[in-house]
Each structure stands twice: as structure tokens, then as C-alpha cells.
Amino acid sequence: MSKTNNIIFTKIVIIALILCINQFFSNISYAVEPDEILKNQEYELRARKISKNIRCMVCQNQSIDESNSPLAKDLRILIRNKIKEGSNDKEIYIFLTDRYGDFILLKPPLNLSTIGLWFFPFIFLMVGIYILFYHNKKSR
Amino acid sequence: MMKKKILILPPIFFFLILSILFYLLIIERNPSEVPSNLLNKNVPIFEAQSLFKNEKFISSQEIKNEIILVNFFATWCKPCRDEHVYIKRFSNEKGIKVIGINYKDNSKKTTKWLKKLGNPYSDVLIDKNGKIAIDWGVYGIPETFIVNSSGIIKYRHVGPITDKIYKKINLLINENE
Numbered sequence: 341m342s343k344t345n346n347i348i349f350t351k352i353v354i355i356a357l358i359l360c361i362n363q364f365f366s367n368i369s370y371a372v373e374p375d376e377i378l379k380n381q382e383y384e385l386r387a388r389k390i391s392k393n394i395r396c397m398v399c400q401n402q403s404i405d406e407s408n409s410p411l412a413k414d415l416r417i418l419i420r421n422k423i424k425e426g427s428n429d430k431e432i433y434i435f436l437t438d439r440y441g442d443f444i445l446l447k448p449p450l451n452l453s454t455i456g457l458w459f460f461p462f463i464f465l466m467v468g469i470y471i472l473f474y475h476n477k478k479s480r
Numbered sequence: 481m482m483k484k485k486i487l488i489l490p491p492i493f494f495f496l497i498l499s500i501l502f503y504l505l506i507i508e509r510n511p512s513e514v515p516s517n518l519l520n521k522n523v524p525i526f527e528a529q530s531l532f533k534n535e536k537f538i539s540s541q542e543i544k545n546e547i548i549l550v551n552f553f554a555t556w557c558k559p560c561r562d563e564h565v566y567i568k569r570f571s572n573e574k575g576i577k578v579i580g581i582n583y584k585d586n587s588k589k590t591t592k593w594l595k596k597l598g599n600p601y602s603d604v605l606i607d608k609n610g611k612i613a614i615d616w617g618v619y620g621i622p623e624t625f626i627v628n629s630s631g632i633i634k635y636r637h638v639g640p641i642t643d644k645i646y647k648k649i650n651l652l653i654n655e656n657e
Contacts, residue, residue: 397620398620418611
């Protein structure tokens with residue numbers, strides 16, 4: 341490899357590395373605005389923890405903690421108000437699922453309608469391992 | 481022989497799941513539309529300020545004894561303007577009571593907007609901060625709900641009412657009468 345090629349290759353690697361680092365940190369960005377943050381740190385941490393588990397119904401693939409949509413902001417404020425009023429985490433989750441269903445939870449609960457979602461990957465994995473094992477045994 | 485039978489099962493199982501997925505792809509549905517969690521439940525209890533009447537609207541007193549359409553709208557929402565013609569048809573041609581919930585809007589603009597396009601609503605309620613919308617599980621206006629005479633939510637449509645949806649809502653109203 342010539343010296344020029346070496347330099348070009350190094351530059352490409354550096355750019356790719358910068359892009360990867362940028363992508364990694366951009367995923368942990370959040371949308372909470374300064375005026376939303378609660379003075380009580382314990383309350384704020386609870387609100388952030390709950391917000392990370394709540395799906396933004398508008399963007400659907402983000403939590404309300406990361407989303408800039410107006411509804412996500414309304415829900416973040418609502419959660420903080422509920423915490424200030426003395427609601428516990430369970431009560432807040434129930435309040436939200438009563439209105440938006442289990443879909444608002446980023447981690448779906450294990451119930452009759454989501455049982456396939458939780459267990460199919462495991463069943464497929466087991467079937468795959470069995471077929472591989474059987475095929476391997478047969479070919480020997 | 482037994483082992484052969486067992487080996488046939490996974491492909492059949494896989495094909496079955498693939499067929500279900502394929503079926504979900506070809507049927508007419510909007511995957512981003514989330515079914516309402518309030519279906520077949522009582523309308524949320526709320527109070528709101530009416531835009532034109534000088535009194536408070538109390539849901540438990542007003543939403544009962546007849547089929548009602550509840551429509552979330554705003555003047556800044558283009559699809560709301562598009563569906564307005566259908567809302568007027570429900571009110572004027574079918575004589576159905578339609579309650580409008582004005583979502584995060586400017587009251588002066590709403591008054592002007594309704595004066596220009598016509599007011600099909602029996603009452604327009606102000607939802608300044610979107611709290612009523614959250615109680616109804618609304619996530620994108622316009623949204624329209626059918627409430628039966630017992631105050632139970634029977635249907636929710638997300639997005640503007642089109643000709644097809646207008647016919648569908650009419651059918652559902654007839655079924656619930």
C-alpha cells in the first residue's frame with residue numbers, strides 16, 4: 341500500500357470512528373427542557389425513570405424522555421405534577437395505561453395478548469438449536 | 481419415523497406464522513393507529529369551559545341519553561379543516577349532536593374559523609393545555625369518538641374523516657341507535 345493510500349485509509353477510519361462516537365452519544369440525548377426539571381432531585385430522578393419507560397404516542401419509537409413532540413412534553417409535565425401531588429410510580433403507570441393502553445409502555449407487560457411476543461423468540465431459538473444439533477449428529 | 485415427524489413440525493409452524501404476518505400486511509389497516517383503550521368504557525369525567533356558552537360543561541350531565549360525536553379539533557390543524565364538511569353533514573343532515581373539543585387553540589381564532597366555515601357543534605369546549613385530550617387518550621388531532629346513549633365510547637377514529645369513514649361512522653351510529 342502506498343503512503344497516500346495509507347493516509348486516506350487512516351482518514352476514513354478516523355471519520356468512521358467520530359461518526360460512531362457521535363451516534364453513540366446522540367442515542368442518550370433527552371428532550372427534557374430546563375423549565376420542566378423539578379427542584380427536588382429525588383422527584384426528578386423518579387420522573388426521568390418513568391418517562392424513559394413511556395412511549396411517545398406520536399413518534400412511537402421513542403420514549404417521552406427523548407421525544408420533542410408536544411404530547412411527550414405534556415406527559416412529562418403531567419408525570420412531574422403527579423409526583424409532586426404524591427402519586428406513587430404504580431399509580432402514574434395505571435393513570436397512563438388507563439388512557440393509552442399497554443402500548444404506551446415501552447416494555448410490554450406479560451399477559452395473554454403479549455405472551456407470543458415474550459416467548460416466540462425463545463421457542464424459535466430452541467427449535468433452531470435442536471435442528472442444528474440434529475443435523476450435526478446426522479452428518480457425523 | 482417419529483423423528484421425521486418432529487422435524488416437519490418447525491417448518492409448518494414457521495410457515496403458519498409467516499402466513500399470519502402476510503395476512504396482516506395485505507388486510508386494510510393502519511399499523512400506526514393505536515386502538516383506543518377507552519372502547520366500551522364510560523366517557524371520562526371532566527369539566528370544561530364552553531367557548532360560546534357562559535357556563536361550565538360537566539361531562540356527566542351533558543353526555544347521556546343520545547348518541548353523541550365528540551370531535552377534537554383545532555384551527556391550526558389542516559386535516560381538521562378538511563373533515564369539517566363531514567362534521568357539518570353529521571350535524572345538519574343527520575341531526576346528530578356533535579361536541580367539539582378545541583385543542584390547544586386561540587379562542588378568538590376558533591370563533592372566527594367557525595364563523596367562516598360554519599359551526600356544526602352543539603357545544604365547543606376549550607382544552608387550553610391538552611388535559612382533556614389526555615383523559616380521552618388522544619394522541620393526534622383530529623380524532624372523533626362515537627358515544628352511545630349510555631355514555632359508553634363505541635368507536636374512535638384517528639385522523640380526518642373521509643368519505644369512507646363518514647359512511648362507516650353512519651353505519652355504526654345506526655347500529656348503536
